[in-house]
Amino acid sequence: MTRQTSLETALRRLAPAIPAHEFAVVVDHACGSPALKRATPEEAAWLSLxxxxxxxxxxxxxxxxxHYDVDSARYFVADDMREILRxxxxxxxxxxxxxxGGGA
Incomplete structure (x- = not known):
């Protein structure tokens, strides 16, 4: 199984209702990111998503x-992110x- 196929499978399990366009972009990012190269497909799919x-x-x-700091910015968008994930x-x-959990 190729890395791309493994990432696609992991993302389908992780986000079964993700729209096709977003699915392709997330997989492309996970495949092309040097920082995610050593991550498991499941973790790479999560971090990319x-x-x-x-x-x-x-x-x-x-x-x-x-000029919000990273932690504050993440806090303020967390509810929107949770809604999309849901x-x-x-x-x-x-x-x-x-x-x-991965600094993405």
Whole structure:
């Protein structure tokens, strides 16, 4: 099984209702990220998914641009992230502080 196939399988299990476009982007990120190369497919899928949602579907980057620190910005977008994760069928919990456990 290729790395891409393993990541696709892991992401389908993790987020069964993720839309096709987001699915492709998350898998591409997980495949292409040097930082995720040594991660298990499951962990790479999770970290890529959380990073995608945080940076593309919330105000996280705008908060950072407005000089919020990383922890505060993550806190303020955590509820939005949880809602998206829930909508996509994800059962894994986001950390209470809005972090992912991996620094993504």
């Amino acid at each position: 959380v990073a995608y949602i945080r940076h593309r579907m919330t105000d996280y980057d705008e908060l950072l641009a407005d 909508d996509w069928g994800v059962r894994r919990a986001l950390a209470p502080d809005g972090g992912d």
